[in-house]
Amino acid sequence: MGKNIVDAIVSVETFIISIPREVPYLGPLKEGEAINGRGYLIRKGNRTIYPSADMTLLVKVTGESGRVGWGECYGIVAPEATKAIIDDVLGPVIIGRDPAGAVVIHEDLYDLMRVRGFFGGYYLDALAGVDIALWDLAGKGLGVPVSTLLGGRRHDAIPAYVSGLPRATIKERCDIAVEWIGRGYKGIKFAAAVSDEGIVKEMAALREAVGPDVDVMVDLHWKFEAAEAIRLIRRLEPYNLYFAEAPCQPENLEGQARVAQGIGVPLALGEELRTAYEYRPRFEARAMSIVQPEVGHSGISEFIQIGRMAQAFHMNVIPHASISIGIFMAASLQAASALQNVPYHEYQHSVFDRNLDFVTGDMACQEGYYTIPTGSGLGVEPHDRLFEYIK
Incomplete structure (x- = not known):
């Protein structure tokens, strides 16, 4: 690429973020709807659980250069599950890898759990957050937007x-x-x-x-x-x-x-x-x-x-x-x-x-x-x- 952009990953960190809001997602509570002790509510209209706050999982990937790539994934319910997957499985596996190979890393991480049937749900949500952070870090290494x-x-x-x-x-x-x-x-x-x-x-x-x-x-x-x-x-x-x-x-x-x-x-x-x-x-x-x-x-x-x-x-x-x-x-x-x-x-x-x-x-x-x-x-x-x- 005309430039050595190898920037070995030295750390992967995760942060659960919860920002309070006055009106829950999709609007005011309906009759029979209530926020439980964990901060969740179930919408009767589609029987789906939602958080009463804006909740998400943030991912921070740091390269040996000191540059940081940021990712975020779907973490609106039980974000502790997605966090544990990154902290325990995905993060340690990619230490030393070059974020410029984001697609290759994505394929490798997908393969880790392929034989166990984890081709959806929390595992791939966790993988999404890491993937976004790698693309961010790769773009910063080249000094160009991800779209480039x-x-x-x-x-x-x-x-x-x-x-x-x-x-x-x-x-x-x-x-x-x-x-x-x-x-x-x-x-x-x-x-x-x-x-x-x-x-x-x-x-x-x-x-x-x-x-x-x-x-x-x-x-x-x-x-x-x-x-x-x-x-x-x-x-x-x-x-x-x-x-x-x-x-x-x-x-x-x-x-x-x-x-x-x-x-x-x-x-x-x-x-x-x-x-x-x-x-x-x-x-x-x-x-x-x-x-x-x-x-x-x-x-x-x-x-x-x-x-x-x-x-x-x-x-x-x-x-x-x-x-x-x-x-x-x-x-x-x-x-x-x-x-x-x-x-x-x-x-x-x-x-x-x-x-x-x-x-x-x-x-x-x-x-x-x-x-x-x-x-x-x-x-x-x-x-x-x-x-x-x-x-």
Whole structure:
């Protein structure tokens, strides 16, 4: 590469971060929902557990040069499990390795547990955090953004759709949607898990509130059997639904394919998938037309492979964004900026905006667009004050 960038890894550290929030993710508590002694709540609408705080796992990889690579992975539930995997297994194994070989290291770490069936869940979440940190460190060693390492940046800005309307009633959710449209955003997604007054009713109200030119999307949160989902989505189509997301349980590949073939709007899938191996049968079955990789699950190495597979299958990529303090959001933007077919990136405004204060750099989301960080590596680093929130 014209420069010796060997920078042997000397340490791998992990930090559980928990930032309190007044209103839980997805909005106020509903009747029958409560925060338990560990700080978790279960949403009755989709029977899924969430933290009451913004919780995540931060990964710090240090090279012999003293440079530091930062990673972050999905750590919103039981982050101690992911931390233990990195501290006990992944970290010690990569001491002495060169972060410039991030993809090779990723493949080697995947292989460590292949024969034990750990091709999903916490193990790959842990691997994602390490992978992101290695790409960050490699980029810093060369003095270039991660997007350059991935072949080049196509986009300096990516359209953002507003995800989540965390208010108690349809009227309040319509009001906040109109507010975001007034700020320059062209896409809005609402959550079926909290549509207690009716999903079709909420879709109709949102369309009336925002007008005909705004893209309205729905996250169905894996709530429905395939035929039920098809019937529901068909009822939403007259309101010019932009896409329907996650209609069936994730393991129901046949049902996902049935829905995709039985509706007249794009189907979006993939936030819970971690590898190209999980995506491949869904590509082959044409089980979606929009893929939603979550870099906090996949890491950069798998994210970019999934994105390029999507291009080969003529599908769009609209990356998913979950609870994070901004490190893996920067990773997602860096990787997405290197892909051709990215009409949107999810914007979790209730998470991104408040936690942007905890990272340095020029990453932003304003007037309908994400700004891709311009610095070397990921282009962001955790601010010192973030570490006040170590759990």
